[in-house]
Amino acid sequence: MSNTNRTRKIVITGVMSAISVVLGATHLGFIPWFSGASLTIMHVPVIIGAILEGPVVGMIIGLIFGLFSLLQAAVSPTGPVDLFFTNPLVSVLPRILIGLTTWLIYRAFRDRWLPLAVVSAPLVGSLTNTALVLGALGVAKALPWELIGTIMIANGLPEAGAAAMISISVIVTWKSIGLKKKSKLDELDED
């Protein structure tokens, strides 16, 4: 790994973590939705970090994001679920795994058909977040399983859609700006 690459990894990790903290702390990261509970897009920085710079970066952003949501749940709780987010198994562990699954899917499809990789990786990453957080809430006996299933369908799927849409727009825009010399995504943006 060249040194520029390593510096870039460090900086992107820090900046993306900062975005997820800002999205959470300013409540910009919550999109109002029909079901009453808001959709969250705070995990989008983890997905973008994992796709742009690899699994380690994604997992570290996830770790920082998780720790901050734990801290925020305890220091300035805003809703009933914050009671359970003080448990690191709910707030930290699932977020670390987002980076991993996103990157795995991205790598699996990257060489075959890039558009598929760019579309499917954020979807899978976002579903990882929803499924694991809700699963952990279920294991911690926070919510009844039936309710969790409903939330998964009513919030999880649109959340995955929203996260994927934002990640795709950001990645396509960013990659085609041309700060990197050669971008494989250039052909995506020719309309």
Added chain:
Amino acid sequence: MSQFDFSSNLSLGQYEPLDTPVHRLVPALKMLSVILLGSAVLFSPLFPQLLLLFLFFCLIGWMGNLKIRYLMKGIRPILPFLLLIGVIQIFFISRQLEGDPLFSVWIFKIYREDLFFTARLFARFFCLVLLLSIFTSVTPVTEISHGTEALLKPFGRKQALAHDMSLVVTITFRFIPILAREAEHITKAQASRGASFGTWNMGLLKKIRLYIPLIIPLFIAALERSEILVEAMESRCYEAGARRTRLDEFHWKFADWMVLFLIIVIFSVLFLSRIL
């Protein structure tokens, strides 16, 4: 205009600049204590361990010259929700129960286990709230990056990992206010072009569509800034993984070793009381 004011609404705990024995501890020790005591809270049963831990945290808060009521004030807005959670926990979550219900009202039955479970849940929550509030009150941001480096040193093969992580933490903290201001600018810019933030009485779909021109420029601006930062660091000959020194060094004093010993003893006693 208050709805545009993102940077002043950041709610992540407040550092109290005081000079007390708790504030003077080495940062790595503060973080290690939070990790150990926090995990102790998560596996401790209700009585007497959680109660004792709560009193111990109150003692730390008192030594740090912090008001317990001030530390717990974050909970106040969610108290009604907590009541709701309590009701759900007691009545709607089915567990494998032994014995007869304690008492029953109409079709609702209250079991001993349910009550205990709910009480333990709340006790854990209050303990963690107190612990983390104390931590954010006594630890400034710079100490957190110092502490990260010190704690990760044993794991880094060439000492580089620890330094990289502490730099990541520093960049994160430095960028939080910058990006909050950036978000504020973007919101204002969109509002001045006619986007109706602030008047939230509109259809939901319209509301959702408002978010796209907010979030995506925020990400792009952040990525641009990070690219500029990389260039700035490189042009100043920053070399990732190189050995470097610190402006402030924290030295472990006798009191720090004593506190470390005390915390480890408390942790082991709680752990042993759980498994024995």
